[in-house]
Amino acid sequence: MSIRQASVTAPVNIATLKYWGKRDKNLNLPTNSSISVTLSQRDLRTLTTASASPTFAEDKLWLNNKPESLDTPRTQACLADLRALRLQLEESDPQLAPMSTWKLHIVSENNFPTAAGLASSAAGFAALIYAVAKLYELPQSHTELSKIARRGSGSACRSLFGGFVAWEMGSQTDGSDSQAVEVAPLEHWPSLRAAILVVSDAKKDTPSTSGMQLTVQTSDLFQRRIEDVVPRRFDEMKKAIVAKDFAKFAELTMKDSNQFHATCLDSYPPIFYLNDTSRRIIKLVEQVNADGVVAAYTFDAGPNAVIYYDEKDESKVLGEIYKYFSGVDGWNGKKFDDVAEEQIPGVSRVILTSIGGGPQVTSESLIDEAGLPKSAKSV
Amino acid sequence: MSIRQASVTAPVNIATLKYWGKRDKNLNLPTNSSISVTLSQRDLRTLTTASASPTFAEDKLWLNNKPESLDTPRTQACLADLRALRLQLEESDPQLAPMSTWKLHIVSENNFPTAAGLASSAAGFAALIYAVAKLYELPQSHTELSKIARRGSGSACRSLFGGFVAWEMGSQTDGSDSQAVEVAPLEHWPSLRAAILVVSDAKKDTPSTSGMQLTVQTSDLFQRRIEDVVPRRFDEMKKAIVAKDFAKFAELTMKDSNQFHATCLDSYPPIFYLNDTSRRIIKLVEQVNADGVVAAYTFDAGPNAVIYYDEKDESKVLGEIYKYFSGVDGWNGKKFDDVAEEQIPGVSRVILTSIGGGPQVTSESLIDEAGLPKSAKSV
Structure with missing residues (x-):
């Protein structure tokens, strides 16, 4: 059985109304709502390819050409959420490949130096969640996906949209209403x-x-x-x-x-x-x-x-x-x-x-046919 | 008729609970109470001689050997308050010299560079008020005098005491209860x-x-x-x-x-x-x-x-x-x-x-027999 894969890019966002303070640390629920502007992916973006295969022995991540652990509580929470959604799909349609049970290989690269301190974790988690969602062919809206990204890195939820984005803090203790929504799209104020x-x-x-x-x-x-x-x-x-x-x-x-x-x-x-x-x-x-x-x-x-x-x-x-x-x-x-x-x-x-647009599917892949990172050419 | 004079030194104070904000700009009434430590006059002090004479043509001030204007609303308010208190004394005892009607010559020097930004206005106004009060032989307490110093420079009121000093913000609109009081004297914590x-x-x-x-x-x-x-x-x-x-x-x-x-x-x-x-x-x-x-x-x-x-x-x-x-x-x-x-x-x-003590009377005078500043020797 061959490897399935999907590649996406996701943008950096810079808050204009700041997120600072969590009311729930595990769920990344904020003490206040925030607003951001999404920046153009021409200049700042994360490119992520997510792949799944029954032949993979474990979940693996390569970040800017270095192996990184996926074994953090936050990343695990994101992957578990995505797999649960995939499982729902599979249960409703037995024709679908049982990807929810397959291990993942994920390769991710920024087109800007991580060390610059430019909120790379927001773009990174948004790309990760969006790539896996595309791989899994999930029907969920960007706002629904933003809640999963939020668990990875709070401000990542805002990188699911382009233009001007609000992260509504929500009031539920389970975080079900703490999500990103579009305030206005890129086209509203492209200048x-x-x-x-x-x-x-x-x-x-x-x-x-x-x-x-x-x-x-x-x-x-x-x-x-x-x-x-x-x-x-x-x-x-x-x-x-x-x-x-x-x-x-x-x-x-x-x-x-x-x-x-x-x-x-x-x-x-x-x-x-x-x-x-x-x-x-x-x-x-x-x-x-x-x-x-x-x-x-x-x-x-x-x-x-x-x-x-x-x-x-x-x-x-x-x-x-x-x-x-x-x-x-x-x-x-x-x-x-x-x-x-x-x-x-x-x-x-x-x-x-x-200002720039939201995450996008791309044909550029970072993973080869063996399910491993391609050479370091694009870095 | 000869010149009358009195010389005092007054200390710098550094707030530990900060004064920042006025509820009345003319009266220097603060938005909050504050606390300070008075510093030792061995290292930081203002020395001021105040003199009065019926022969003086106008109120004059020399600060660190330079003529300075006394004609600011704040200084005028302080001098008016002091003269009013002197006048009360004179009215109750006709033997007293009518100093409240005489012009003042005031000479003041810091033993530290003004440019260092070390709250010199607090020591300066405290010394000015205390020197004139001594010249006028006013019976008012330091707390009463602190209200006059406050009108000159808010934090000056705290330099009327040694040790630990509180400036109680007060609640009256006329400022009659916005005053400095001693929290603990120097001797309480001399180390x-x-x-x-x-x-x-x-x-x-x-x-x-x-x-x-x-x-x-x-x-x-x-x-x-x-x-x-x-x-x-x-x-x-x-x-x-x-x-x-x-x-x-x-x-x-x-x-x-x-x-x-x-x-x-x-x-x-x-x-x-x-x-x-x-x-x-x-x-x-x-x-x-x-x-x-x-x-x-x-x-x-x-x-x-x-x-x-x-x-x-x-x-x-x-x-x-x-x-x-x-x-x-x-x-x-x-x-x-x-x-x-x-x-x-x-x-x-x-x-x-x-930590240091409050203002003190000193025998060191900065004014000569003609009522003018002595030479720049002590600078």
């Missing part, structure tokens, strides 16, 4: 752009999983954020997106990034993700926005900046960024006139990208 | 020490007066702090001081510093006072405290660190600080064995000091 400034930092502070637990347990301000501030912003941000009101969207995005980092600082011991370079980037964006808001910064659990803007303001926004970072890689031939004498140190590269 | 790490920063962020207004107006987390967190901490910190419970005192101090900076970051646009050097100092103190809390960091509206510890832990605390800052000035001959190969950059000097 939205993102410039990522990759900030090099000697050491990263606390990993996000333990960091968010620390915040939940020790920040006296955190309750206010999740009870009062985020629910209000969640509605306001969705409205701003639907209305394509960039200034409002940007203000909420910047405020929410700041507040997330404020609750990190209010944790005990305090967690710092922003450094002096991040701080200078914030001031730079304030400078860009001096005559009207055309750019929005946001920072995840690390010092990298993502700056959103609309294509029509490109020369203004990128021109000002270029001034202070003209010397780094990633401008792809773009040039602007002004270069400041004193460049801002601490940024290793810029990634120019844009 | 408390403070190491100040003066952090050099290119540019200071927002001045504190406008910064705190911005936080009050824009931080969504700020209300939680002042309504819920600070009232609880105010009681807990007073208890920890009375019990000489250093670990508890330290934890509250560090948490409150972090939370103050968190509300700054939650302001819009965000305010940053901590920089990467401050952040490394926080990590260093965490390292010192790994086996038990013996040191407490706190940061005001700037990157300078003040680290409190008890004398008995000096070798542990200073030894660890010395490791990373052995090359800077201010160790006064103190030496420790370990010096790290990689020193932490960004600190220009260390000031080793301790």
Whole structure:
């Protein structure tokens, strides 16, 4: 019997209303709803091939050409959920191959350096879940699949959609209503752009999983954020997106990034993700926005900046960024006139990208006929 | 008629429960109560001579040998209050010289560089108010005088006492109950020490007066702090001081510093006072405290660190600080064995000091017989 396989790509998403805090650690249920923008897979994506065969002896994963364990509780939970759905299909149609009982070989590659700290786990889990779902020919909607991805990595649920995505926190204890939904598709606002400034930092502070637990347990301000501030912003941000009101969207995005980092600082011991370079980037964006808001910064659990803007303001926004970072890689031939004498140190590269679509099936496969990773050619 | 004069010194105080936010800008009424430690005047003090004479043509001030304006609303409010109290005395005893109608010459000097960003305005206003009160022979208590100092610079009210001082926010709209009181005198815990790490920063962020207004107006987390967190901490910190419970005192101090900076970051646009050097100092103190809390960091509206510890832990605390800052000035001959190969950059000097007493009358005068500043000898 031959090997069955399916290949997909999935995008990175960057939250504009931040997910920080779990109310259930096993199920990855968040303390608050969140919103993100999906980035273009031209620049940032995970490509994953999932294959199944009765000849495979065990579940195996290769990540960026290295064998990795699938034996983590989170990944196991995802695979168990997917196999259970496949089993339902098989039970209703005895003609189907009993793939739910077969072992899986999964090969996954990012087209960007994992070390850049660019939320690769979100794209990774979204691609994993979507590839296996396609392999299993599951009929479930993206929102249904998002609940499975959520168990792998919370923010992965948002990478099941393109455009603007909301992760509704839900209220059920079993997580059955904690899921991603589309706020607006890519086509609603295709001119939205993102410039990522990759900030090099000697050491990263606390990993996000333990960091968010620390915040939940020790920040006296955190309750206010999740009870009062985020629910209000969640509605306001969705409205701003639907209305394509960039200034409002940007203000909420910047405020929410700041507040997330404020609750990190209010944790005990305090967690710092922003450094002096991040701080200078914030001031730079304030400078860009001096005559009207055309750019929005946001920072995840690390010092990298993502700056959103609309294509029509490109020369203004990128021109000002270029001034202070003209010397780094990633401008792809773009040039602007002004270069400041004193460049801002601490940024290793810029990634120019844009809003993008959701996961896609692809004909590019990473697995050969023997069910093993093809050579390292695409890395 | 000869010139009358009085000279006093007043101390710097460093808040352990932070004052940040005014509910009345004119009266300097705070949004929350605060607590501070008064530092020793051996190391940090303002010396002020106040003189009055019917021959003086106008109120005049010299600050660190430079003429400065007394014509600010805050200083005028302080002088008006003091003159009103003097006038009451004169009205009850016609023998008294009518100093309330005479102009004042005031000369003031710090024994530390003003530019170091060390809350010099608190010591300055406390010394000004106390010197004029002594000149006027006012019978008012230090708590009564603290209300006048408060109008000059909020935190100045706490410099009217030594030891541990509480500024009770009060509830009256006229500010009549917003005043400083002693929590415990110097003698209660004389072994408390403070190491100040003066952090050099290119540019200071927002001045504190406008910064705190911005936080009050824009931080969504700020209300939680002042309504819920600070009232609880105010009681807990007073208890920890009375019990000489250093670990508890330290934890509250560090948490409150972090939370103050968190509300700054939650302001819009965000305010940053901590920089990467401050952040490394926080990590260093965490390292010192790994086996038990013996040191407490706190940061005001700037990157300078003040680290409190008890004398008995000096070798542990200073030894660890010395490791990373052995090359800077201010160790006064103190030496420790370990010096790290990689020193932490960004600190220009260390000031080793301790808890200290309140304002004092001194025989040292800064004004000559003509009512003018003596030569620059003491600078």
